[in-house]
Amino acid sequence: MATVEVTFTPLPAHVRTARLVAAAVARRSGVDEALLNEVRLAVGEACSRAVEAHQRHCPAEPVRIEMTDQGERFVVVVSDHAPGASGAPAGANGNGTGPRGQVEVAHEEDGGVIPAGFGLAVISGLADDVHVSSTSAGVSVRMSWPSAITA
Amino acid sequence: MDLKLGHYNKDGIEVVDVEGEIDVYTAPRLRELLIDLVNKNNYQLVVNMEKVEFLDSTGLGVLVGGLKRVRAHDGSLDLVCTQERILKIFRITGLTKVFGIHETVDAAIAAKKLEK
Numbered sequence: 001m002a003t004v005e006v007t008f009t010p011l012p013a014h015v016r017t018a019r020l021v022a023a024a025v026a027r028r029s030g031v032d033e034a035l036l037n038e039v040r041l042a043v044g045e046a047c048s049r050a051v052e053a054h055q056r057h058c059p060a061e062p063v064r065i066e067m068t069d070q071g072e073r074f075v076v077v078v079s080d081h082a083p084g085a086s087g088a089p090a091g092a093n094g095n096g097t098g099p100r101g102q103v104e105v106a107h108e109e110d111g112g113v114i115p116a117g118f119g120l121a122v123i124s125g126l127a128d129d130v131h132v133s134s135t136s137a138g139v140s141v142r143m144s145w146p147s148a149i150t151a
Numbered sequence: 152m153d154l155k156l157g158h159y160n161k162d163g164i165e166v167v168d169v170e171g172e173i174d175v176y177t178a179p180r181l182r183e184l185l186i187d188l189v190n191k192n193n194y195q196l197v198v199n200m201e202k203v204e205f206l207d208s209t210g211l212g213v214l215v216g217g218l219k220r221v222r223a224h225d226g227s228l229d230l231v232c233t234q235e236r237i238l239k240i241f242r243i244t245g246l247t248k249v250f251g252i253h254e255t256v257d258a259a260i261a262a263k264k265l266e267k
Contacts, residue, residue, distance in 0.1 A: 012176035037236045044207050048175040118244075119208045125243035 003029065003069045007062040010054035018065055019044035022076055029069035030148030039076070039145060042126040045119040046078035046141040053082035053139065073129070073144040081138040153177065155202075156184050164260050165193040170202035173210030181210070185217035185228075194226025197259040206237050211244060218250065227251070227266065229259045 004025045008014040022043035023036050031039060043065070050063040058081055066077045120141070124130050127143040134140075154177035155170040165188055173181060188196065198214065200206070218228040229251035232238055241247045253259035 012174070015175050016172065040205070041207060041240065044174060044205075048207060048209060051175065118212070122208050122240065122243060 004067045006065045006067075008065075010051040010059060010061070010063050012048070012051060015044055015047045015051060018047045018063075022065065022067060025067045025069075026074050026076075026145070029067075029074045031074045031145050032148060035145050038126040039074075042123045042143050043076055043078065045123050045126075046076075046143070049119045049141070050078055050080035050082075050139070053080045057082035069147065070144075072147060074147050075142065075144040077140060077142045079138060079140045083136050083138060154180055156180060158184065158188065160193075161256070162260055162264070164195045164197055164263055166256055166260075167196060167198045168202070169198060169200055172205035173203060173213070174205060174207045175209045178209040178213045182213045182216065185213065185220065189217070189220045189224070189226075194221045194224040195263055196221055196226070196228040197253075197256060197263070198228065198230050199256055200230055200232040200237060201234070203232070203234070203237055206240055208240075208244070211240065211246060215246070215249070227263065229253060229263065231256050231259050 004021070006018060006021055008018060019040045023040040026036055026039045027033070047063060047065065054061055054063060061081045064079045066075075066079075068075045068077075120132060123141065123143060127145060129144045131142040132139065133142075153171050154173060155168075157168040157170075159166055159168075167184065167188070169181065171177070185196070196217065198217075214228070214230070221228050231253050232241075233254050238247070238252070241250065241252065251259070251262060253262060
């Protein structure tokens with residue numbers, strides 16, 4: 001059972017709230033202070049990606065975050081319900097490698113300079129344990145960091 | 152904290168002061184400012200990020216978009232940043248090789264003058 005669960009309307013304004021909650025729960029779970037910025041940034045990236053996917057496919061559906069203190073690891077799962085959402089990496093695995101070479105272009109306002117999946121690539125650089133699963137029901141990004149117990 | 156933006160001209164170079172958090176919510180305001188400056192023929196830009204508390208990939212996209220726009224006019228966009236937590240995301244994404252990153256606004260302006 002998750003320590004804290006948050007659902008929020010897929011609006012960019014709520015992403016800040018989501019990452020602040022994640023950082024607060026991470027601190028409470030014993031994640032080292034030096035890692036809190038990484039938690040904040042990675043969760044923000046995952047939520048931004050989910051918000052963008054929901055706005056495109058299902059704006060009425062909330063984005064969901066589950067934060068769990070598993071004793072040795074602090075685990076965050078950000079789930080969307082956008083079927084076939086962009087930014088879902090094909091064949092993403094759990095060894096920390098990030099998605100690369102996404103074809104679909106995000107941030108079109110910026111001239112298409114940042115590819116879709118860029119946020120997930122950033123997450124892969126921030127969390128040492130990242131799993132991205134894509135199903136017909138949506139995309140789930142699972143990230144974890146060591147808690148103070150193992151530090 | 153929300154995003155605060157300001158800009159001024161120094162030695163013919165437009166300096167953009169950014170304070171607060173650049174994320175998916177606030178980045179469009181920075182994008183609008185950069186587009187507006189380019190539309191007003193400002194092609195030599197320095198973005199001062201010393202007071203930026205948070206930057207995500209959306210913000211990076213806006214900065215890269217700004218760089219692309221000024222380069223289309225043979226201009227450049229340099230950054231001022233010494234904060235490790237902000238520099239880290241530039242390193243992760245390899246963008247330290249794309250932007251000129253300086254320690255002070257004066258250093259950034261001096262570097263731009265040498266380029267000319």
